[in-house]
Amino acid sequence: MGRSRGRPLRRDPARRTMPLVLAAVLLTHLGGVEALDCGLGEYPAGTECCPMCAAGFRVFKHCTANSSTTCIPCVTDTYTDHPNGLEQCRPCKLCDEGANLVPEVACTHTKNTVCGCPDGYFCTSVGTRDCELCQRYTVCFPGSLLRERGTKTTDNVCEACPPGTFSTADMPYTCTPWPEREEGGPGQGEGGNPGSDRSVATIASAVAVMLLVAACCACVWRRRKRRGFVPPVQEPGSGQQGQTLMGNEDNGDKTAVPAQERGAGLEEIRLE
Numbered sequence: 001m002g003r004s005r006g007r008p009l010r011r012d013p014a015r016r017t018m019p020l021v022l023a024a025v026l027l028t029h030l031g032g033v034e035a036l037d038c039g040l041g042e043y044p045a046g047t048e049c050c051p052m053c054a055a056g057f058r059v060f061k062h063c064t065a066n067s068s069t070t071c072i073p074c075v076t077d078t079y080t081d082h083p084n085g086l087e088q089c090r091p092c093k094l095c096d097e098g099a100n101l102v103p104e105v106a107c108t109h110t111k112n113t114v115c116g117c118p119d120g121y122f123c124t125s126v127g128t129r130d131c132e133l134c135q136r137y138t139v140c141f142p143g144s145l146l147r148e149r150g151t152k153t154t155d156n157v158c159e160a161c162p163p164g165t166f167s168t169a170d171m172p173y174t175c176t177p178w179p180e181r182e183e184g185g186p187g188q189g190e191g192g193n194p195g196s197d198r199s200v201a202t203i204a205s206a207v208a209v210m211l212l213v214a215a216c217c218a219c220v221w222r223r224r225k226r227r228g229f230v231p232p233v234q235e236p237g238s239g240q241q242g243q244t245l246m247g248n249e250d251n252g253d254k255t256a257v258p259a260q261e262r263g264a265g266l267e268e269i270r271l272e
Contacts, residue, residue, distance in 0.1 A: 055084075142172075
């Protein structure tokens with residue numbers, strides 16, 4: 001007789017998901033046990049709740065069922081600022097020189113570096129713990145006064161001197177009144193500024209002095225030129241004009257006088 005074939009057996013889906021549900025419940029239960037068992041000042045390490053290391057220390061070896069946590073101090077340029085279960089201390093912060101920052105409070109084993117501004121600078125960007133960017137104070141130049149001095153986080157406030165006053169130094173707190181203008185004398189110029197008349201007089205004086213010096217130099221040069229002049233010496237027979245004696249008859253007298261004559265030498269001519 002032939003065997004009859006029946007329907008294939010179907011597996012129950014619930015049987016396949018049941019192990020997964022049990023595993024999830026077990027993990028949740030174990031996690032709850034760890035969170036409840038580790039109290040304040042402890043940290044989880046495997047299946048143990050180990051005591052934390054104090055600030056300034058780090059974990060060298062975790063605790064076991066028979067031994068406590070082994071802690072060692074942080075080395076130079078590292079720190080921990082609270083009880084911890086860290087295996088490495090945190091590195092100290094370096095102040096950015098490009099942002100004009102300098103260490104305001106140095107780093108220790110228990111505190112991080114606090115950055116601030118050097119002398120002559122103020123902080124323009126304050127972070128959560130310290131300054132992040134510094135800027136140089138504004139300088140109040142002559143002609144202005146310092147109305148409000150800057151602080152660690154604010155700049156100097158400068159203000160122009162009122163009309164009729166002036167300042168000659170940097171960072172003055174007050175301006176000095178201009179002296180009253182005397183009649184016919186130099187004083188303030190237009191707009192209460194340093195006198196333009198005084199500037200014109202100064203320039204005119206300088207030009208006059210320069211002209212006087214130039215005139216003196218010209219006179220001295222001419223005198224030296226005259227003293228150094230030497231007339232040319234004429235040689236006999238050079239073909240140039242020579243002097244001869246010419247007779248001059250006046251009232252019957254015979255007198256020999258010099259006369260110009262072209263020739264090789266000088267001759268005396270008597271007129272009778």
